Amino acid sequence: ETGVTQSPTHLIKTRGQQVTLRCSSQSGHNTVSWYQQALGQGPQFIFQYYREEENGRGNFPPRFSGLQFPNYSSELNVNALELDDSALYLCASSFGTRNTEAFFGQGTRLTVV
Amino acid sequence: TQLLEQSPQFLSIQEGENLTVYCNSSSVFSSLQWYRQEPGEGPVLLVTVVTGGEVKKLKRLTFQFGDARKDSSLHITAAQPGDTGLYLCAGSHTGTASKLTFGTGTRLQVTL
Numbered sequence: 001e002t003g004v005t006q007s008p009t010h011l012i013k014t015r016g017q018q019v020t021l022r023c024s025s026q027s028g029h030n031t032v033s034w035y036q037q038a039l040g041q042g043p044q045f046i047f048q049y050y051r052e053e054e055n056g057r058g059n060f061p062p063r064f065s066g067l068q069f070p071n072y073s074s075e076l077n078v079n080a081l082e083l084d085d086s087a088l089y090l091c092a093s094s095f096g097t098r099n100t101e102a103f104f105g106q107g108t109r110l111t112v113v
Numbered sequence: 114t115q116l117l118e119q120s121p122q123f124l125s126i127q128e129g130e131n132l133t134v135y136c137n138s139s140s141v142f143s144s145l146q147w148y149r150q151e152p153g154e155g156p157v158l159l160v161t162v163v164t165g166g167e168v169k170k171l172k173r174l175t176f177q178f179g180d181a182r183k184d185s186s187l188h189i190t191a192a193q194p195g196d197t198g199l200y201l202c203a204g205s206h207t208g209t210a211s212k213l214t215f216g217t218g219t220r221l222q223v224t225l
Contacts, residue, residue: 004155031211042117042201042215043156056212090155094211102211104148104155 003027004093006105013081013112021076021108025093031055032074033102034066037088049074050097078110086112116140117202117216125222126192134187134200134219142204145178145185146213150199192223 003026013019025032031050035043045058049068063079072093078085088109092102117138126132136145144163148156160169162178162185169176173196175188185202199220203213 033211033213035213035215040218042119042203042218043213045212045214048212058212092155092211092213097211101158101161102213104157106153106155109153 004091004103004105006089006091006108008108009106010109011111013110015081015083015112017081018077018079019081019110021078021089021091021110023074023076023091023093023105025072025074025091026103029093029095029103030072031094031097032068032072033092033094034074034076035090035092036060036085037090037107038084039087043090046076048097055097081112083112086110116214117204119200119202119216119219121219122217123220123222125224128193128223128225129191130223132189132192132221134189134221136185136187136202136216138183138204140204141182142206142214143182144205145182146203146205147176147185147187148201148203150201150218151197156201156203189221192221194223194225197221197223 005024033048034046037043047057048055052068068074088107090107092104094102146161147159150156160176165180165182167178173190202216
């Protein structure tokens with residue numbers, strides 16, 4: 001167990017709705033990165049938060065947004081859900097931005113119908 | 114766009130066999146990691162390689178980073194059913210170590 005927890009574990013939403021996913025980072029870690037893993041593919045980097053500021057973003061539209069709180073937990077928000085947003089959403093926590101060792105949570109499985 | 118291509122995509126072998134998984138890119142990475150992911154779980158880090166030509170061993174698993182730091186391989190000796198899972202390579206660039214570019218994945222099934 002990595003100490004990184006995500007909630008909820010599963011979620012079903014309707015196209016056009018909004019969703020918020022949550023991640024609690026491992027104790028002592030101040031960096032959270034979010035990834036989207038479509039079925040049968042490797043994870044794709046969405047964005048990263050370091051000390052409450054966005055620190056880099058992958059090729060995802062603005063309707064994907066996030067927050068990091070003073071306790072370094074994080075939220076991923078997706079607006080105007082599309083069918084293609086159905087995926088496993090993973091968060092990874094690490095210390096700083098130059099440390100290659102990241103610990104992943106178990107993920108949130110989002111299904112958009 | 115996946116910058117890291119893994120091969121093979123699927124591999125089904127019997128217990129005791131050896132196998133190699135490849136991870137190739139046209140980009141140079143400052144470090145490369147290998148993860149194993151089981152259904153319903155997040156990826157678990159197996160190893161990090163940072164030096165061109167580096168070889169690391171983890172019990173029956175041998176990892177190699179290419180001399181040019183564009184490719185890597187994972188070799189498993191005498192595979193066991195517990196090795197079953199999705200193997201992912203992931204690269205990072207200098208200064209962005211925790212932003213990972215993942216490969217396409219290799220799904221391994223080891224049967225008795």
